[in-house]
Amino acid sequence: MKHGKKVDLIIIGAGPAGLSAALYSRRAGLDFEIVEKLMPGGQIIKTEIVENYPGFKENISGYDLALRLIEHCEQLGIKVRSSFPVNSIEYVPSEENGNKNKSYSFMCRSDRDIIWASSVIMATGAHPDRLNVEGEEKFIGRGxxxxxxxxxxxxxxxxxxVVGGGNAAIEEAIFLTKFAKKVYIIHRRDELRADQILKDRAFKNKKISFLWSSTIEKFMGSDRLEEIFIRDKKEDRTYKFKVDAVxxxxxxxxNSEPVKDLVELNDKGFIITNSQMETSQPGIFAAGDVRDTPLRQVITSVADGAIAAVYADKFLHNITHL
Ligand SMILES: Cc1cc2nc3c(=O)[nH]c(=O)nc-3n(C[C@H](O)[C@H](O)[C@H](O)COP(=O)(O)OP(=O)(O)OC[C@H]3O[C@@H](n4cnc5c(N)ncnc54)[C@H](O)[C@@H]3O)c2cc1C
Structure with missing residues (x-):
């Protein structure tokens, strides 16, 4: 028998999708483990206010919403294994993996340990993309x-x-007006993708100005960020702009790296699933922001997590060795 804990299901990631999958898995009586690279909660912890999660008309903070999800799990006795980044997942057929009685075919490896599982829910979310322009690397954390x-x-x-034109960019630009004397939104197009309610709020805010059809070409400064080069595509000009932060x-x-060789991904690396959250590899499911989905929000992530758990349960009951 190979070393490492053995479970029927491993849920990787304890953001909204993973925590919801854990709730449904516990209610289904599954033998599972939920592991998290950092601390439970996910990306939503990073936003001040969540205004669009149904049932919370008082505008709950991202932190409090995450806390409620965590507390709900704790109430059911679910313990997230934190500081457990899954670095790789390997498929080892049952006849080779040394686990005699059950087919724990997925070997999930972290820096510290190995967990063998018969099924996997990838709820690992996403991380911010970068502009990938000159000077960016140097000034991350310094402006x-x-x-x-x-x-x-x-x-x-x-x-x-603020660079961007979607909901997150506009929400955060409005938030920054609490502190900054001036917030410029640089967007590469000449209209925003954000929800109308956010656009209206941003257009009304006197501290916010827009630099349309523009991109940042370079970050400059000595120790900290001091200036950027902005390219205005419509005006066909590039100019220097003094800033304290971007x-x-x-x-x-x-965050699909651990399964990149096991399941089908789209051209941007998001995991492709069907409506039952099944991936191209039987036994591996994906939920939330990590999957190829038209909307990446808390509500869609928790719904995905629930569906993934229900179908993982069905999968586990159907595989012949159980
Ligand atoms: C600034 C901002 C504002 C937002 N505002 C809103 C809003 O107002 N309303 C709304 O509905 N949504 C909002 N969102 C989006 C929302 O936060 C996400 O859609 C949601 O958190 C996705 O949940 P998830 O569980 O799929 O992924 P995540 O929240 O990304 O959680 C994934 C978890 O997996 C962990 N993980 C990653 N890789 C590994 C690994 N290899 N091993 C172990 N663990 C791993 C991560 O550490 C993380 O905790 C906002 C997002 C941001 C960034």
Missing amino acids: ISFCATCDGALYKDKVVV FEYVGWKP
Whole structure:
């Protein structure tokens, strides 16, 4: 018998999708483990206010919403194994894996340990994409940020730039007006993708100005970020712009690395599933932001997590060795 804990199901990631999958798995009486690279909660912890989660008309903070999900799990006796990043998942057929009585075919390896599982729910979410322009690497954490809630208060009475045109960019730009004296939104198109309610709020906010059809070409400064080069595509000109900070919200990259050789991914690396959250590899399911889905929000992530758990349960009951 190979070393490492053995479970019927491993849920990887304890954001909204993973926590919801854990709730449904517990209610189904599954033998499962939920593991998390950092601390439970996921990306939502990083936003000040969640205004669109049904049932919370009082605008709950992202942190409190995550806390409620965690507490709900704890109430059912679910313990998240934190600081457990799954670095790789290997498929080892039952005849080779040394687990005689059950087919624990997925070997999930972290720095510290191995967990063998008969099925997997990938609920690993996504991380912010970068602009990938000159100087960016040097100034991350020294003027370039991906989290207004974490770093916004550092820029009281300063000039900040937000890059992006989706909901996250506009929400965070509005949030930054609490601190900054001026917030410029740089967007590569000439209209925003964000929800109308957010657009209306941003257009009304006197501290916010828009730099349309523009992109950042270069970050500059000595020790900290001081200036950026902006390219205005419509005007066909490039100019220097003094800033204290730039907050980037230009999209997301999926955390699908551990299964990249096991399941089908789309051209951006998001995991392709059917409506039952099944991937191309029987026994591996995906839920939430890591999957190829038209909407990446808390509500869709928790729904995915529930569906993935229900179908993992069906899978586990159908495989002949159980
Ligand atoms: C600034 C901002 C504002 C937002 N505002 C809203 C909003 O107002 N309303 C709304 O509905 N949504 C909002 N969202 C989106 C929402 O946060 C996400 O859609 C949601 O958190 C996705 O949940 P998830 O569980 O799929 O992924 P995540 O929340 O990303 O959680 C994934 C978890 O998996 C862990 N993980 C990753 N890789 C591994 C690994 N290899 N091993 C172990 N663990 C791993 C991560 O550490 C993380 O905790 C916002 C997001 C941001 C960034």
